[in-house]
Each structure stands twice: as C-alpha cells, then as structure tokens.
Amino acid sequence: MAGELVQGDKTGDETLLDACKLYIKEKYAKPGDVFLGLVHRLDRPVSGAIVFARTSKAASRLSEQFRNRSTKKIYRAVVEGALPDKKARLTHYLTGDKGRLKSSVSLTPKDGAKKAELIYTVLDEKNGRSLVEIELLTGYKHQIRSQLAAVGCPIVGDFKYDRRQKPSVVEQLAQGKAIALHAFELNIDHPTTKERVTFSAPLPDYWPF
Helix, strand or coil: CCEEEECCCCCCCCCCHHHHHHHHHCCCCCCCCCCCCCCCCCCCCCCECCCEEEHHHHHHHHHHHHHHHHCCEEEEEEEEEECCCCEEEEEEEEEEECCCCEEEECCCCCCEEEEEEEEEEEEEECEEEEEEEEEECCCCCCCCHHHHCCCCCCEEECCCCCCCCCCCHHHHHHHHHHCCEEEEEEEEECCCCEEEEEEECCCCCCCCC
C-alpha cells in the first residue's frame, strides 16, 4: 500500500518489512527472530507488488537477479498531459540531489550520472491525462518519476517533481500519501525451482483514471 515504508528510515515509522516478519511469526508460530530478506524497494508514495525472501539463500539469489536486471518490472502510471509518442524508449542520465531528496535529469552523460532507461506505452488518454504502462529497464531511485517529469508529463500527485500541481491534488490521492504510480507486475525466477513466476497487484481504488 502506498504510504508505507518498505525499510526503516529516520522517521522511525513502522515498516512493511517488520509487519511481514510479525505476520510470519504469528502465522507459523515461529520462536525467536524471523528472517526476511529485502531484495528490492518501492518509494514510499508508490503502491504495488513487492517480493521478500524467506531464507538467506533465496535473498542472495533474488538480489543477484535484480543486480543483473534479469527481472521484469512493469508499472502503471497516470501522468499529466500527453506523451509525445504512443510508445517510446526514454534514456536519461540521473544524478542524486541530496539536498532536495530527488534525482536530477540530463539528456547527456555527466560525471557520476547513471544511465536510466525505460519503455512506456500509452494505454489511454482523457481529461488532459494519460494512463501509461512502463517497463523499467534499469532501477534507480525516483527513476520513473524523474524521467516522466523530464519529458513534460509528471505523475499525478507527485508534488516533488511538479511544483505546479496544487497540494489539493496530492491530498486526493490517499490523503496525500500516494502518487499515481503503481508496481503492477514483477517477473522473477523462483530462487529454488528456477521457474519464471509473476506477482501482480491490482490498481488502487483511489486512482485518478
């Protein structure tokens, strides 16, 4: 659910990781601490599917898949405006801006910048907004958010990357805890059976499309 921390930060708020550990402990009557491996993350205002590892071996194997980019990550987003093409590959170079806790985008390589790539497909358009499906080819912090904003189509509710959006727009999305970006589908190789498996999550009820 959007608004939940996946992993602990300076806020000290309860995390999804801790909640899942408690669920496993209670469901299976586990004595002592429960192991649960964090192998990828979602930004706090992003909803959707996320996978944890039940064993250290599984965590190592899954982490390797994410590093090698053999996973397939599909997102859905609602953006302001109309994208220039119905389907396209976006390539940018991202650098972190620690002061503003966001990513800066460039069309050309820069020292320390990471090459970020995604493929988007426009699924529908109405009322000045577009419903977009995104295949994430790389996986950097705020990548989708910053790249879509860079081409003039920021994600609905993403006040961090579009100061023109009124706070009221953000508040309509799950009381300000969410933006219209959703991890729709995740494809991985099962760490034990090696079979390709798919995890998906339905779109939230509050979506503005």
